[in-house]
Amino acid sequence: MKTTIPVGPYHPLIEEPELFRVVVEGERVVDIDWRTSFMHRGIEKIAESKTYDQIVFLVERICGICSTSHPIAFCRAVEDLTGTRIPDRAKYIRSIVAELERIHSHLLWLGLAGHYIGYHTIWMWSWKYRELVCDLFERISGNRQSYAMLKPGGVRQDIKPTEYKGIVAAMDELEPKINMFIGAVLDDPVILARLKGVGNLSREDAIKRCTVGPVARSAGVDIDVRRDYPYAAYDLVDWKVITHEGGDVLAMAVVRLLEILESVKIIRQCIDQIPEGPIIEEILEVLPGEGIGTEEAPRGECFHYIRSNGTNVPDRVKVRAPTYSNLPSFRSRFTGERVADIMIILASIDPCYCCTNRVVRIEDGKSIQTLDEKRMLEMSWERTRALEKSIPHASGRLLKL
Amino acid sequence: MINVDPVKTLQAKFPDGLLDVEERSSSRVYVSIDPAKVTDIVRFLFEDLGARFIIATCLETRAGMEILHHFSFDSMGVLVSLRAVVPMPEPRIDSIAPIVDGAEYIEREIMDLFGVEFVGHPNPVRFLLADDWPEGVYPYRKEHKDKYPYRSEEELEDIREQIRQRGTK
Numbered sequence: 001m002k003t004t005i006p007v008g009p010y011h012p013l014i015e016e017p018e019l020f021r022v023v024v025e026g027e028r029v030v031d032i033d034w035r036t037s038f039m040h041r042g043i044e045k046i047a048e049s050k051t052y053d054q055i056v057f058l059v060e061r062i063c064g065i066c067s068t069s070h071p072i073a074f075c076r077a078v079e080d081l082t083g084t085r086i087p088d089r090a091k092y093i094r095s096i097v098a099e100l101e102r103i104h105s106h107l108l109w110l111g112l113a114g115h116y117i118g119y120h121t122i123w124m125w126s127w128k129y130r131e132l133v134c135d136l137f138e139r140i141s142g143n144r145q146s147y148a149m150l151k152p153g154g155v156r157q158d159i160k161p162t163e164y165k166g167i168v169a170a171m172d173e174l175e176p177k178i179n180m181f182i183g184a185v186l187d188d189p190v191i192l193a194r195l196k197g198v199g200n201l202s203r204e205d206a207i208k209r210c211t212v213g214p215v216a217r218s219a220g221v222d223i224d225v226r227r228d229y230p231y232a233a234y235d236l237v238d239w240k241v242i243t244h245e246g247g248d249v250l251a252m253a254v255v256r257l258l259e260i261l262e263s264v265k266i267i268r269q270c271i272d273q274i275p276e277g278p279i280i281e282e283i284l285e286v287l288p289g290e291g292i293g294t295e296e297a298p299r300g301e302c303f304h305y306i307r308s309n310g311t312n313v314p315d316r317v318k319v320r321a322p323t324y325s326n327l328p329s330f331r332s333r334f335t336g337e338r339v340a341d342i343m344i345i346l347a348s349i350d351p352c353y354c355c356t357n358r359v360v361r362i363e364d365g366k367s368i369q370t371l372d373e374k375r376m377l378e379m380s381w382e383r384t385r386a387l388e389k390s391i392p393h394a395s396g397r398l399l400k401l
Numbered sequence: 402m403i404n405v406d407p408v409k410t411l412q413a414k415f416p417d418g419l420l421d422v423e424e425r426s427s428s429r430v431y432v433s434i435d436p437a438k439v440t441d442i443v444r445f446l447f448e449d450l451g452a453r454f455i456i457a458t459c460l461e462t463r464a465g466m467e468i469l470h471h472f473s474f475d476s477m478g479v480l481v482s483l484r485a486v487v488p489m490p491e492p493r494i495d496s497i498a499p500i501v502d503g504a505e506y507i508e509r510e511i512m513d514l515f516g517v518e519f520v521g522h523p524n525p526v527r528f529l530l531a532d533d534w535p536e537g538v539y540p541y542r543k544e545h546k547d548k549y550p551y552r553s554e555e556e557l558e559d560i561r562e563q564i565r566q567r568g569t570k
Contacts, residue, residue, distance in 0.1 A: 034506070035528070040529055042540075044541070045540070045541060080425075080426075080429065207451075207453070208502050209502045209503050210453060210454045210455075210501065210502065210503030210504075211503075212453075223453070223475045228473075228475045228476070228478045229428055229478050229480070230478075290431070292429060292471070292480060292482070294480070301455070303455050303456055303471070305458050305469070305471070307460055315460065316458070316460040318456070318458040318460075320455065320456040324456070324506065324507075325455075325456075325503060327506070328502055328503050328505065328506065
């Protein structure tokens with residue numbers, strides 16, 4: 001018998017209210033549908049009444065975690081429209097800020113993923129190390145989130161040479177911790193049993209469903225905006241695109257962990273190579289036309305399209321956030337999975353998380369049971385505990401519940 | 402993905418489907434297409450050339466509703482935007498969702514916000530707007546700019562008449 005489980009309208013994990021209708025047969029998921037926009041902010045429409053400089057602050061507020069990615073994509077669209085070339089120093093500053101953001105975003109994801117499967121140690125550790133990056137942001141920009149570093153034509157604030165030492169010191173502190181993390185996550189048999197083979201996404205499906213970012217790379221699709229459409233200082237430093245096979249939750253965790261190490265490498269080189277000079281190329285005039293800007297956000301490709309009518313206010317701004325492209329992959333990913341794994345699979349594409357309200361279970365059109373956040377988490381943790389019992393010598397490797 | 406020049410290949414394959422090709426820079430190409438040929442061209446780009454569908458953009462212009470399908474050739478670093486202009490007041494274009502899975506949501510979104518009909522869409526139900534939102538009111542069209550709460554068509558016609566009588570300054 002088929003049963004529909006609505007996950008939402010306040011999503012257990014995503015801060016935007018969204019509704020997933022998960023159709024299950026017994027313990028296994030057979031289909032999923034998505035409904036959104038319960039709190040549509042109309043940012044594209046608001047942008048049609050703001051000037052180009054103001055929109056940077058507006059798009060910065062699309063996402064609290066990707067708060068550099070959207071401004072970079074928007075600024076690149078304005079620079080594409082006006083044919084502006086940004087100064088070299090601004091390129092390096094953009095790369096440093098974007099990579100610091102990637103590190104803290106991936107650590108945030110890792111912590112939450114640990115929480116959902118009942119490994120609270122991972123959660124505490126990774127959020128502790130994320131503090132290093134947030135503190136750096138506070139020193140550089142004055143804010144832990146929403147840094148307001150970007151401006152069309154360059155960057156709004158400089159990174160002072162006196163800050164370089166602190167950035168390098170934080171990277172030196174972070175790198176061994178990440179290596180320790182990789183070892184701890186990949187050596188734990190329960191985590192492997194819990195994540196490996198869960199929510200599989202084949203390479204063909206990843207391409208067919210137009211996925212981007214770590215979701216695509218974990219399924220073996222070798223795409224990365226930083227390399228394919230070089231921007232900022234990514235073509236001036238040495239780094240590599242991380243890909244993995246399988247597309248399951250474990251593959252996504254591995255891709256994100258290894259990407260943190262690449263980000264550390266990029267930041268170190270940027271600090272070494274950053275030249276002196278101006279940080280902004282003033283844009284004096286915007287002619288009628290159109291521009292496209294893309295950016296590799298922690299979650300995948302951000303896409304901004306601008307149509308200008310020659311005034312200081314654009315005619316149309318189109319924003320495509322990475323999660324929009326990664327959501328269709330759920331249809332392949334969920335089929336045949338357990339209800340207890342819903343949490344971690346929904347979390348796996350790293351949508352913007354949030355607090356939960358409720359999940360109602362409906363059978364034969366009548367609501368019979370309410371699953372709240374606590375119950376969903378308990379279901380997930382119970383599965384981890386059951387796995388622990390079945391795997392010998394598993395206990396004691398990481399602190400459990 | 403096959404490493405070929407996407408523009409030359411398109412021009413050879415669809416000699417009468419492309420209306421205009423504009424290579425803005427080495428990584429940005431805008432191709433104006435005949436709206437009737439959109440499914441053929443998208444199928445060729447997506448299935449034969451292996452381009453990645455990024456998103457579709459809709460915007461209202463004087464010529465009609467302009468629908469852009471953005472495709473990325475990642476291994477070459479070329480972004481191709483297909484531009485199809487469909488006439489108002491009843492904008493209609495073939496759906497590409499049966500070919501490109503990732504286009505299903507954005508077409509439903511454009512349907513809600515701009516009132517463009519996507520012919521052949523597998524699931525043409527509301528995506529963003531609430532179920533009790535009035536029929537025929539499209540919030541992202543220009544006529545609704547600065548007019549919230551929205552006005553009826555009669556009120557809009559009155560305002561247009563007043564503007565006509567006053568004349569432009």
